[in-house]
Amino acid sequence: MEQWIAEMLQLNDSESKMTDKQLKIIEAAVEIFSTKGFAASSTSEIAQKAGVAEGTIFRHYKTKKDLLLSIVTPMMARLIAPFILKDFNKVLNSAYPNYEDFLRALIKNRMEFARHNLPIIKIMLHELPFQNDLNQQFKEHIASKVIHRMKEITDHFQKEGQIIPLPSPVVIRLSVTVLIGFLFARFLLLPELDWDEEQEIEFTIDFIMHGLAPRN
């Protein structure tokens, strides 16, 4: 778990170098928050698991909540990374000649993302409903952007006649719903199953494509 956390945080905080202890604290916090929930986790347990004195946590993070935010906030950005890449439009026009390819790329990309960031994603899911600031941050900066981009894409493929001309919120909802449903089943609900991911992905995409195919 260490590498990707360091990596992830360096992305965001490229200038502020993390101490070794600081990293250990984040690692411990991620594990404990993700298994017990934020409210049920104690800073002393985190300190212990991090091999750090209790006070040390508060030298780096003013409050327990701060610690949470320092974990979840950067993850938010990465959650929508594929939707805000600068060359997304280019990609949109050239790389994905059809909705199916786009879906396949998206699903695979987010799948790897989920695979490597599962604990933090869990934390995010659990705390979004309770932490108002997180919730707002999510709605304002994340959801709106994803929806915006998805709308562009949907419009694009609808114009091309590739998918059914339903209102774009409906198309987005249906697509995303199935996509997230798959990830949810794969990683959260039944992670212990022996999934044939390739095949499931194809079933899933095929399902969406037929569901959204223009009616004749």
Place this chain on the structure above:
Amino acid sequence: MEQWIAEMLQLNDSESKMTDKQLKIIEAAVEIFSTKGFAASSTSEIAQKAGVAEGTIFRHYKTKKDLLLSIVTPMMARLIAPFILKDFNKVLNSAYPNYEDFLRALIKNRMEFARHNLPIIKIMLHELPFQNDLNQQFKEHIASKVIHRMKEITDHFQKEGQIIPLPSPVVIRLSVTVLIGFLFARFLLLPELDWDEEQEIEFTIDFIMHGLAPRN
């Protein structure tokens, strides 16, 4: 909120009379648990909101956890009520000549259920990952039954050639995913929107039906 709670608990405890205070406690607990999460809710706050001495809570529920279970456990049963109705088979064969009708009945039924039990459903969703006993209860008594029934239904309509002969777990996952995705969006993610439920339901069903239509 009072009526349906009373109703719900009368279902379960038709003989055991709840005190007035006990009911107040449950109501307060439901509201507080659902807005702050179990771990972040304090019994003293519950007592205050219920207009009851804190000790009174513990006269009726040995533990805070007990109070949670007394709220969530009966809800579990009702969660799958439509799947274990005695006359389900009859219904299956006669009332729903096709998968579409079945889906429509199911989606509408669960929609009403969600509408009337939203707070407790929230509690359930939030606590399932953290309360091991709840989780196990859910997997053993709820999920397995739903899956079992869904498999029967899927097999039935697959035999009739109404839906694509994919492995039933896949069919179930795709159907349920879309269904739950809709309920989730409607009631949890964007409840403040002005939904045209009838139309959304039709879009959703249409999407599933085309997604699962036999390929020619």
Place this chain on the structure above:
Amino acid sequence: MEQWIAEMLQLNDSESKMTDKQLKIIEAAVEIFSTKGFAASSTSEIAQKAGVAEGTIFRHYKTKKDLLLSIVTPMMARLIAPFILKDFNKVLNSAYPNYEDFLRALIKNRMEFARHNLPIIKIMLHELPFQNDLNQQFKEHIASKVIHRMKEITDHFQKEGQIIPLPSPVVIRLSVTVLIGFLFARFLLLPELDWDEEQEIEFTIDFIMHGLAPRN
């Protein structure tokens, strides 16, 4: 255990008839007080063990402390019963021609008493240091009487030259110490041992008699 408790309390409260429930309460209290100590015993546990509602205890005994006193106080009187029998002087002069016989009678009598009242004796021992009123009661009404009588007896046998003419407090202390030490070992310290009581008593008396024999 029931009979002797009833008996004991009827001795004291010969006029006020105990309810069945009241008796049950006393029985339960004796058992629980003696195994957990007064402070660590809860009235609710007593009520439960007595098969009685919590409130019922307080109908008969105004406070938990009252309940304790109602158990211990009558036992106090019986503790010194042999020392205040009306015909004690007669007995003194006629029945016990020597100190040895007196000791033997005393030791056997108190032994039976201890055997039949062990739990209450335990309660008394444990609570005497903590309950000031009990303590005072004990010193004023019990200890002083025993000492007074013992002094008479000691004086008597010292005058007869049967025992060493030490100050009577010393003689009393040594005699009583050995006696109680034996009872303590027999019933409290090592009750599970297989005691040959007759022999131990003879050893004990012989020890005291030689220890107090006039020096030549």
Place this chain on the structure above:
Amino acid sequence: MEQWIAEMLQLNDSESKMTDKQLKIIEAAVEIFSTKGFAASSTSEIAQKAGVAEGTIFRHYKTKKDLLLSIVTPMMARLIAPFILKDFNKVLNSAYPNYEDFLRALIKNRMEFARHNLPIIKIMLHELPFQNDLNQQFKEHIASKVIHRMKEITDHFQKEGQIIPLPSPVVIRLSVTVLIGFLFARFLLLPELDWDEEQEIEFTIDFIMHGLAPRN
């Protein structure tokens, strides 16, 4: 005789990495436990008397029970210190040519011990019957060792013909009973009396020696 004192103090010093506050806590706890009993003492009262926040107690002692044990357990060892000194055998053979001298040394030694540790001894006496772990600890590590040593000594002096050849448990019981009886009377039962300790000790030893003298 100073040796065991030195040793005893080393026992105490070795573990003293005590904070000032920690010491205050122990002092307060000893006083309150000894006057009200463990169960009737509240941690808040201890904290108050120690001039410390209540939380501080639990930083040093996980549990109220832990606090009790940290007071009583080391006292247990010191209770039998004179019986487990390494050079006890030497002492046995050389320093105490007769049982009387041994008794005198023992009684004086334990008397000083009692004088200086009265409150903790009280705590021990009160809690031994209720705290199972303490009880077991006492029986296994303390009582058995004392009895073992006493048996050696008794055997020794019986072989020399100095004391009556009764079964050693009887001899031990009688000796210890009188000794403890004296300490009990002196320090617990009638501490306010103006004791002539030297004389009482001599009376007591004389009593035992005559009681255990070989019959002719």
Place this chain on the structure above:
DNA sequence: AATGAATGAGGATTCATTCAT
């Protein structure tokens, strides 16, 4: 930067006692 002792407000829970039924 790091520690860890100290804090005190707040946590869940227990308890003796009361009172309407």
Place this chain on the structure above:
DNA sequence: CATGAATGAATCCTCATTCAT
């Protein structure tokens, strides 16, 4: 008489946070 629901003060204990070192 007996009940048992209700109480609220008190209990033991936890926790996030501070601060002197």
